[in-house]
Amino acid sequence: MTKVAIITGGLSGMGLAIAKRLHAAGTTVCIGARRGNDPAAVAKLHEQIGAPIAVVGLDVRDSASVAAFVEKVVADHGRVDILVNTAGVYEEAPVIGHSDQIWDDTIDTNLTGTFKMIRAVMPGMVAQKFGRIINLASVAAHNGMPDNAAYCTSKAGLLGLGRCVSLEGAAHGVTCTSISPTWVETEMLKQFVDQEIADTGATRAEVQAKYEASNPQGALVQPSEIADLVAFLVSDAGRAITMEDIQVNAGSLW
Template identity: 55%
Template structure:
């Protein structure tokens, strides 16, 4: 198991799906965590009591608060309160993300900007906020949650694919800027992962098909198309991220690690 004792992490999108699994893995490994989410109100938010109890079970410091990665003022406020609660942040996991199907022909500017602002520019803003202190302290880990969409196209998802391809470029640039200062930057790119976001995506696909296929059947078909005949679980992503945040991963930077079970998409 990775040892992250004495480390402080920020996880965007940290109260659901992959982000929550990562936050749980990091606390279990000994890190203190600050989880940000658009829906969060604070450390005593009753709507997220279950998630916060889950994070606190490991006995580490946990801070939760509102975070909109498309709003610089929200980022500044969250980073300041996280640093006050935990201390200097040396791990950043950019897990906040969104997607919505819309073909290139007829794609709205508003949706394009929303997706890129969340998935790509949001990660840039968070990195810009935290990289200077990591460089000064000569230690840092920045993990960007990407997708196979960074390297494989997906019809009707131009903004999502563009945002993840851009995130890969950002990852490589940050890795180069941080390399001489003990700061690693890696992108983890899964295929389909069994989360509520996946279910919503599949619901949208099924609705667009109009063929009467059920969501359950569509999910079963996705699993059957995977060479391992299954769907990747959030815990698999979380365990990998915990390793990438540990001292054992010192030589791993500028990589795009795909977690696919052998699938291209």
């Protein structure tokens, strides 16, 4: 039976790579994203994947939006077998003077949004005795960073959430794991590089080399590597892997 996967935030970065990988494996992929109602963003996605797949507007912060999205996927495809939560935001601020807006948006998107998606799909997974839930955390879940209280907190919270989901799903064939990458060569990282170039006047090659040298392997993690790991975890071979956080850190803990 063809499996049905939901990927939140799947229009770019690791979410896009995961969508491409699962689609190539024959999985029915349904993407939910804030830009899911943007025809240009959807057209670009279809071009990158090489095939039209379902893309719907989704705000994981909003319970009604989450419920409507999941209901549509079930109505269209009959079930949800896989949930990959990659929707996330990042904005820096020191603790002193940290705005409520940055805190609330980060926690609501990265942590509470993941919870709301799991809450929406888990009854169906339990009923069908099969489910694979993957949460995209970060090495920031394990290590602090200056000016990143909201982000580190949101990612650390995913680890606790995943442990609870794992225990509640274990007897019903539902697993829940998280993946904690170090720097991955995504659009978000490109923004950091661009900002550092603007702030310091360094060349792109110099800034890129600094990020690459930040781990002992001397190379950035690629989105496709995260996608391959997800493909394994959601397969039948990943049945016994649950309540686990896998750090893809290239030998570095920052």
